[in-house]
Amino acid sequence: MSNSYQGRYCGVCDHELSHGFFSLTKRSQTVTGSEPGVVLVSDDNVLTDFCGQECANYAEVAISSTLTSPYPAADVTVPCSLCLRPVDRTAPHVSVAMMQFEDASEPWLVSARVVHERELAVYCRSCAEPRSTSNAFDDSELGVAV
Numbered sequence: 026m027s028n029s030y031q032g033r034y035c036g037v038c039d040h041e042l043s044h045g046f047f048s049l050t051k052r053s054q055t056v057t058g059s060e061p062g063v064v065l066v067s068d069d070n071v072l073t074d075f076c077g078q079e080c081a082n083y084a085e086v087a088i089s090s091t092l093t094s095p096y097p098a099a100d101v102t103v104p105c106s107l108c109l110r111p112v113d114r115t116a117p118h119v120s121v122a123m124m125q126f127e128d129a130s131e132p133w134l135v136s137a138r139v140v141h142e143r144e145l146a147v148y149c150r151s152c153a154e155p156r157s158t159s160n161a162f163d164d165s166e167l168g169v170a171v
């Protein structure tokens with residue numbers, strides 16, 4: 026039986042992923058003003074996978090140490106994690122998050138569900154250009170239902 030983590034390896038320790046795994050994702054998103062918390066994702070990219078909490082933490086510390094202002098607040102306007110310029114979340118912007126997945130594959134469907142998500146960084150337009158169309162990422166190829 027195939028599953029969502031088959032053939033994927035940890036970016037830190039090189040072990041094969043198992044039932045519960047983590048992925049660092051970069052996406053272009055827009056927070057809609059009408060309903061708080063609703064996020065439109067126009068582009069989604071998995072950067073690296075991790076086999077477990079320990080390796081995900083290791084990578085998280087390494088990434089946040091390179092940022093000027095990691096772990097942005099949930100406010101509408103937050104400082105860019107690199108240059109501290111204001112980022113308007115209601116306009117398209119790039120966000121990097123650590124996602125925790127749990128495999129939810131069935132014999133007829135390869136999928137995984139998101140258990141936990143933690144935003145590590147948001148970027149202003151001059152630090153990272155948001156993309157409006159999804160072309161680099163193929164859900165069916167990865168088998169992750171988001």
Ligand SMILES: [Zn+2]
Binds near residue numbers: 036037039
């Ligand atoms: Zn690992």
Ligand SMILES: [Zn+2]
Binds near residue numbers: 106108110150152153
């Ligand atoms: Zn910036």
